[in-house]
Amino acid sequence: MRQPLIAGNWKMNGSKASIESLLEGIKQGMDSVQQAEVAVCAPFVYLQQVSESLKDTKIAYGAQNVSEQDNGAYTGEVSTTMLNDFACQYVIVGHSERRTLYGETDELVATKSAKAQADGLTPIICIGELLEEREAGNTEAVVARQLDAVINANGVASLENAVIAYEPVWAIGTGKTATPEQAQAVHAFIRGRIAEQDAAIADKVRILYGGSMKPANAEELVAQQDIDGGLIGGASLKAEDFLAICQAAK
Ligand code: PGA
Numbered sequence: 001m002r003q004p005l006i007a008g009n010w011k012m013n014g015s016k017a018s019i020e021s022l023l024e025g026i027k028q029g030m031d032s033v034q035q036a037e038v039a040v041c042a043p044f045v046y047l048q049q050v051s052e053s054l055k056d057t058k059i060a061y062g063a064q065n066v067s068e069q070d071n072g073a074y075t076g077e078v079s080t081t082m083l084n085d086f087a088c089q090y091v092i093v094g095h096s097e098r099r100t101l102y103g104e105t106d107e108l109v110a111t112k113s114a115k116a117q118a119d120g121l122t123p124i125i126c127i128g129e130l131l132e133e134r135e136a137g138n139t140e141a142v143v144a145r146q147l148d149a150v151i152n153a154n155g156v157a158s159l160e161n162a163v164i165a166y167e168p169v170w171a172i173g174t175g176k177t178a179t180p181e182q183a184q185a186v187h188a189f190i191r192g193r194i195a196e197q198d199a200a201i202a203d204k205v206r207i208l209y210g211g212s213m214k215p216a217n218a219e220e221l222v223a224q225q226d227i228d229g230g231l232i233g234g235a236s237l238k239a240e241d242f243l244a245i246c247q248a249a250k
Pocket residue numbers: 009167171172173174175210211212213231232233234235
């Protein structure tokens with residue numbers, strides 16, 4: 001049995017004050033969350049605040065990006081060691097916004113994923129196709145290429161300590177969600193591709209859906225056989241909505 005994971009991706013949103021009230025709201029509602037593991041991925045500068053607020057709670061947290069380098073002259077970058085200083089558990093790698101806006105390649109995403117794992121962090125590896133790729137019938141080819149880059153570089157065994165997030169880019173922040181059937185089909189494809197190399201790991205790895213998941217559609221999405229939770233952007237910024245999604249993940 002895979003425990004569902006609901007992870008909030010706050011992106012570049014929030015302030016000290018708004019994060020304080022968001023975290024208070026989530027903490028207060030956690031008793032109503034029965035099955036899901038809950039995590040939030042915060043902007044780097046708020047990790048200290050998040051770590052203090054979530055100490056002694058069941059809520060995990062992490063960052064939205066990390067450097068593939070150890071340390072040194074990399075202005076503006078943040079290392080795995082730094083994330084460990086704040087006891088992060090998770091780090092998102094290869095989010096489509098990083099790939100599209102900041103030129104992260106499949107190879108770089110694989111390197112970041114390996115670096116995170118080498119230093120004890122669990123990467124949430126994002127993959128997903130653009131609208132034109134879906135419309136051209138290339139969804140499976142694109143997610144296979146993105147997934148294979150990680151498997152070829154790091155080995156299939158690396159997925160034992162990783163989470164995969166399937167995020168169709170056309171559904172991110174657009175209000176346009178993949179139907180449960182569309183999402184399930186890609187999730188099954190991803191799991192099947194991993195199973196070709198290692199059935200036990202394929203069975204164990206959690207594959208989250210991301211892209212306009214909200215209280216109104218979460219239950220139906222997470223009810224799909226191969227959807228093990230969600231990576232939540234917009235709806236993770238409101239405690240009530242985020243908690244409703246966490247409750248729906250059974
Ligand atoms: P969204 O973002 O829920 O706002 O669509 C999801 C994501 O980008 O992880």
